[in-house]
Amino acid sequence: MRVEDAPDPVVEQPTDAVVRVVRACVCGSDLHPYHTMAAADGPAPMGHEFLGVVEELGPEVSGLSRGDLVVSPFSYADNTCEYCREGLHTSCPRGGFFNSAGVGGGQAEAIRVPQAQGTLVKLPVGEDSELLPGLLTLADVYGTGYHAAHMARVRPGHTVTVIGDGAVGLLAVLSARQLGAEQIILMGRHRNRTDLGRFFGATDVVPERGEEGIAKVRELTGGHGTRAVLEAVGHMPAYEMAVGAVRAGGVISRVGVPQYEAAPVGFGSLFGPNVTLTGGPAPVRAYIEQLLPAVLDGTVEPGRVFDRTVSLEEVPDAYRAMDRREALKVLVVP
Template sequence: MFAAVLHGPRDVRLDRVPDARIERPTDAVVEVALSAVCGTDLGGYLGVDPVSGAQRMGHEFVGVVSDVGRAVRSVRPGQAVLAPMGWSDGTCSFCLRGLPTSCRSGGLWGEAGADGCQAEAVRVPHADGTLVPVPGTADAELLRRVLPLADVLSAGHHAGVTTKVRPGRTVAVVGDGAVGLCTVLAARRLGAERIILMGTHAPRLSMAREFGVDDIVLSRDQAAIDEVRALTGGDGADAVIDAFGSEQSLATAVGVAKSGGDVCLVGVTGQPTWVDVNAMIRRNITLQAGVAPARNYLPELLDAVLADQIDASPLFDKSVPLASVADGYAAMGERSAIKVLVSP
């Protein structure tokens, strides 16, 4: 079969790789219907996070089960399924605590020894703990709306849950990429009274307006902090999400938080990041960070998608066939696309 493989900075190729197949009784094989290029995929592509040797790419996909191991009970061949950004068994102590991303026998798509999702098919370890059936047939439009749940929409929802977004709260989002825009969507669904987005890219800001943002701040650094505080009567925001992931964006997030507020870091920094802990202590600010436990949220968010309560599919502003996946990476690297959809 064919799969996207990163060989070095800006060198993504469609390589022939071994066919995905059942290796253990708990495995399933899923034929990929749609996958996506994520901002975190760009670390290796742009050379920020150098890779050692060839690396399979992609961690977001929906598809149709083609084969299952003899121990699999929750899915069957011919069934449309959604997977989170990695696999987990659903039974270890971390999974039972709600941390499938720390599963003792789990892993992430595209890491060493694992299938990437920008491929014709994927071997899914621990299929029962990982895959979520999508009702009905594999309708292309439905799968397009479901795909963001694999990562970015779950990340935005996680940020909202972590920062206690609810009616009456003001939310500030730092970063206008796919995760930032999904955070706007999630915050609106969770009932936020006011949503402020800090960003600079016109097409993304236009989409943010469609997603429900109330105020847009174009300034950066201290000027952005001052503007958000002016918009909130000097207090700052109750909930702040850093969806960009840099030392400066985190400093901005802490700076715009109200005393006693909550800050969540969901952007992937790729580098060690310093934060002014003393400022947080003085103002009783709570900071949480971590990979979204997407598998926990999939049933709830899938129901919301099916009920037309949330739709992040407009993020896919460029589509490429798998054979042209390198063009998708180039578009993301040049910021001419928000998020790229990859079809077979």
């Protein structure tokens, strides 16, 4: 992991914008290439969560001006196609992900944003606002946690289990609370994280895993399990816990990127009890306008997931700290 000088990004397509990054951060999913990418593969841009100031605009971008403070979802999209209109921006045919196909990353001084008009959302605060960390969570982790709860159709009075005490899991707790869940069981073992989970609305914390963890959830729910299970990890043991913790007729909603392809879905797991499996990469663009007001007025404080701040030069330390679970989520101030 190293920091390198790269050419300044420029407008390449008429629908592009160039954004000077004001805040970025490191995502749990950034740790996957951190583990697997070889140095020999050469320099690669990293990061997909950022907010910043518009510096340049392509001629086809309207609704934005130079100097606007904007937040970007972790994937870009035109926001006009039939998928975007349904709120499924991650399936936009003109959309894509940062750090690929010639598009850079958010852990940088500046970044080129394709489909800028459909992607970027103007923020009604200044560069010096204390709300920037909370607003930055709209780029990924808050919208992803919300996607989990939304796809699980969490409603007032529902019971919910959240698997995983990373930033997404904790903000899935917050989202389930916002949607009116009555009982929210957070499965996680890191005390400082689960404490934040309680602050966000968790009513119970289960540090146990596997069969023991499932038994605890069942114990807390009169033997039934919870109506929704929000799975924010992505490994097979988390899937198995989800199957064990969900109530008959309930929903398992996954936002942890699955590190497996095949999983149990037959009579003995999902089919027999009419359990629904849903979720996927979050179309966070679909949720930004909806989640923004409560961040702006301080009703919710998703920015509390950041427990460390680094400069761009210190980003390698940030990866190390998150990888060792010394930091929950690291804010980057370029």
